[in-house]
Amino acid sequence: MSEDGARGLLDPGSPVRGHYEKLADNLLGMGGTGSVVVTSPDSGAGRTSVCLGLGAALASMGRRAAVVDCNLENTQLHRMIGEPNFVGLTSGLDDGKTLEHYGYEVIPGLLIVPTGPILSEPASLLEDERIKMGIRGLQKSRHLVLLDAPVAQKVLRSPSLLGGFDGVLLVVHASRTPKSVARETTDDLLEAGANLLGVVLNGCT
Amino acid sequence: MLVVGVVLVLAGIALLFGLFREPVYTAEARVSIRPQEELEGEEARLAFLESVRGAVVTEEMMREVRRRTGWEASPEAFSERLDPRTVVNTGGGSGLQIRFSGNEPGQAARAANAYAELFVEGTRNLDDRPLSDGVPVAEASVEQRALPGGYSPRPLIYAAIAAGAGLLVGGAAALILEGRASGWRGVRDAELTLRVPVLGTIPDYSSKRAQG
Numbered sequence: 001m002s003e004d005g006a007r008g009l010l011d012p013g014s015p016v017r018g019h020y021e022k023l024a025d026n027l028l029g030m031g032g033t034g035s036v037v038v039t040s041p042d043s044g045a046g047r048t049s050v051c052l053g054l055g056a057a058l059a060s061m062g063r064r065a066a067v068v069d070c071n072l073e074n075t076q077l078h079r080m081i082g083e084p085n086f087v088g089l090t091s092g093l094d095d096g097k098t099l100e101h102y103g104y105e106v107i108p109g110l111l112i113v114p115t116g117p118i119l120s121e122p123a124s125l126l127e128d129e130r131i132k133m134g135i136r137g138l139q140k141s142r143h144l145v146l147l148d149a150p151v152a153q154k155v156l157r158s159p160s161l162l163g164g165f166d167g168v169l170l171v172v173h174a175s176r177t178p179k180s181v182a183r184e185t186t187d188d189l190l191e192a193g194a195n196l197l198g199v200v201l202n203g204c205t
Numbered sequence: 206m207l208v209v210g211v212v213l214v215l216a217g218i219a220l221l222f223g224l225f226r227e228p229v230y231t232a233e234a235r236v237s238i239r240p241q242e243e244l245e246g247e248e249a250r251l252a253f254l255e256s257v258r259g260a261v262v263t264e265e266m267m268r269e270v271r272r273r274t275g276w277e278a279s280p281e282a283f284s285e286r287l288d289p290r291t292v293v294n295t296g297g298g299s300g301l302q303i304r305f306s307g308n309e310p311g312q313a314a315r316a317a318n319a320y321a322e323l324f325v326e327g328t329r330n331l332d333d334r335p336l337s338d339g340v341p342v343a344e345a346s347v348e349q350r351a352l353p354g355g356y357s358p359r360p361l362i363y364a365a366i367a368a369g370a371g372l373l374v375g376g377a378a379a380l381i382l383e384g385r386a387s388g389w390r391g392v393r394d395a396e397l398t399l400r401v402p403v404l405g406t407i408p409d410y411s412s413k414r415a416q417g
Contacts (some may be wrong), residue, residue, distance in 0.1 A: 015408075019405060019406060020407065022405055023404055023405025023407070026404040026405060027404060046407070049407075050407065053407065170399075172395065174388070174389045174409075175388060177389075179389070182398065182399055183398055183399055186400065186401055196401055198401055198402040198403060199395060199399055199402070199403045199404065200403070200404060200406075200407060201391075201392065201395050201403055201405070201406045201407070203408075204389075204391075204406045204408050204409065205408070205409050
């Protein structure tokens, strides 16, 4: 999605805002969902868009939210909001400070935390215990922290993303994600013990 | 739709094949053959029948069978349509079952009957001559003459079989395509496929923006 498109999701007049508010309602209604890993069966399903739209909807509903970019191998979030990636998740973990100081409050109530500079092995960074502590620290000031995670196959290989947070939200694209791949992914996630909260059907016509 | 399409195509092809294929009529005659001595066991009786057949059926006899049938095509084509089998019944009776598949019912019956009659004549000419296993023939007769009839191609049966095959092939293809398809038909479809709740549906943002 282009920067304009992503910014449009933050706009209170966005034509899809109502759909995101409904999603936010459903998610909050489940209870105990302070930190949610957002993944998808394949790339291009719209994980980052869903994170931004959901985060913006939560903020507009008076819930403080944060989106943390965990795509350490393919950073996207900062580009979509048109901000630099000089500081972010990795810098916050290195400094041992709350992630509140390493992001951008793009609209009131929504903090966007980019990856920050990636200097070491991205996969091992995700397994670092500090990432859980960093997210927990952020939860103190945010009702809901959305982790914009890599595709499900990578999440399955990361015990930290798979079971370290309150649940997993799977984004499926209505016209791009093959049914068999989506089915396989949900089966794999459930088999691996993930708390699969549900699915977002993105790009419906 | 796919399943119905495959069923219709296959059934249609089978129907056309059945309707436009050259018709084949099968007629059957039976010859009873009894040895002079009682033979023990099915194998012994079959061996006896084979030895009788070996002694009776000659090229000359076959030429006469073709002549009586009114056969004009090649002898090889005639042999392909002729199916004489030695049979041993559980009740003790044994003999020859002659089937012929012709282009018209009369021809099929003529061929089967000609073979049966000439075979019986041939066994009489053997007199009391012992065959290879040492047992001569006591009596041979035409037990059942072939009657014209027995139309074998059945277009409707072919079409029904093809429709059944179409159901299987179409069903399998539909299942495979459904699995590979990426077109989700909505929340219910997603929940049934994935067996997890759908928490939200987000419309195609670009089309919404274009409309907006």
